[in-house]
Amino acid sequence: MEKTLPLLRGRITLEDAMGEDENVIHRLSYPEKRAIFYLYLDRRRALIAEVISRHLISTKLLRLGELKEWIHGSFNACIPISINPPQPGLSNLVVIRFPLPYKVGEAHFPGNVEEKLRCEAATYVWLQQNCPDVPIPRLFGFGFPGTQSLHQLENQHIPTDIPRDLTYTPTDTYLADLLACHDQRMRHQPNVIHSPRDGEDQLAALTTMRALLPHFVDRRSRRGGPFAMALTDLHQSNIFVDDDWRVTRLIDLGWACVRPVEMALNPPWWLSNQSAGAGPSALGIDELGGGDQRAKQAERPVTERVGEFADVFEREEHRALYHRSDSESGERASLTRTLRDNWERGTFWYAQALDCPSALYAIFMFHIQPRFSDIETAELDEFSRFVVPYWGRVG
Structure with a gap:
């Protein structure tokens, strides 16, 4: 055995x-x-x-x-x-x-536990004050923003080089720093590269992701925001419903944080209807990149579900704004347009790649790269060899 x-x-x-x-x-x-x-x-x-x-x-x-x-x-x-x-x-x-x-990496990055508690307690307070109609558990007390993926990297002794007291104002700087965390993973995780070919492919994908960043961020109107609160760990296990499928509670708010709308206003990953795994790299996102034909077949029903989700989102948004002024309603109605735009432009996939370190290459290959070029597999090998030197100097 x-x-x-x-x-x-x-x-x-x-x-x-x-x-x-x-x-x-x-x-x-x-x-x-x-x-x-x-x-x-x-x-x-x-x-x-x-x-x-x-x-x-x-x-x-x-x-x-x-x-x-x-x-x-x-x-x-x-x-x-x-x-x-x-x-x-x-x-x-x-x-x-x-x-x-x-x-959460407490041994090597002291203060991570306290940060997690403070962020979760602050999220409860903010939701109670600003979104009282959102059903959350009753918080009696707490002992004393990063995201889940940052803590997971630090837990593996991978430095993120993002200070705990840093507040971002430009969107592109925040996204560039997330890409830098992927670079740190390549440098510090022992088994992140399986072979020379695998290393070339991953590093070339990272380099290209950095070059493509301006295509997924509207630098004219959104360079300095807006930012929105995002429940980054909102999946089926954290949503309680009654016998009639009405939502009764949202739990596990510890990884909530404020993010650019490019990352905060996206359809949920679990619309892919894939089985959830352990951690953000296995939440069905990378499973859509298991093969070119399978990825295309899988994305078609996902697109239909996203359209249905956006329609419901829009109806609920208009219902929530019914008693507000026309000017405020017009401003807030753009949330639905932003969500649709993020999906149609591929910003959804770019954001998922940033949040899923081990899935970045698969997402890039099957959902981002095809938007810009129809390179054949053999040509992709050559592409990786030419691009990889620009990831960074050695020595």
Whole structure:
């Protein structure tokens, strides 16, 4: 029997690990780190109960879930707390969440955990004040913007060189810095390149992506914004619905951030109807780039779904603006036009490539490059060899 090693979910063989684009060695350390972190929390049950009691009720009425009842997602550990007997104005079950320090790069970039908590709490406050009709969980308290992809890079010890206190005003500078994060991944992730040919292809794609940036950003009218709040981790698992498919809650707001409209106003990736995987590189986006013919066949129904989504989006937008002034309605109605424009110009794919480091090459090959040239496969090999020297000087 072939030897396997444990991951957080399932096991992996050496052969499968060699074919991965992610740093598998880093992922192999997660099971032990999770056990250590769980033990750390379990030994502080009394302290956790005391903290909860300050926001809710006496510790005598609280029961923290046993270790076997704890759950975790990709970035948080959740401890259920039962309240018995039920108290007025309170649910009989609440949850306290702790960011997983080994998943957000805390060891090598101290402050990432605090940043994640602050951003999530600020998102709750902003939504409650500005979008009270958006159903979100009740936030009782918190302990103390990057995006999910930036934290994932830093968690693999890959420097992003984006200071935590930096605020962007030009759109193109922000997008250029995201591309620079991809460059850092190429330099620092051990298994990011599988062969000389693969390296040429990836670096040539990155170089071309940088050259094509002006085609996807309207420098005349949007160079300095506008910017919009984006729920970058909004997928099916984070949307609660009732039996009639009405949305009742949106959860997991920890990766919300303000982004240029080129990235914030796009149809959801899961309209592709692909199965979700672990992390943004496997959320169905790169699966549309598994082959030229398959990509074209897959994109046709996606285009239809995007059109349907945009129609519904437009109806809801007009409904929300019904009682507002004509001037404000005219200004806000451009949200739908921006969404449609991002899809038609290919800005959607450019944004997805920036957000999915391991999928950038596939997205570039099957959704961006064909918009500019009909180069045959053999010519693409030559193209990569000519372009790759311009990625950067060696030495």
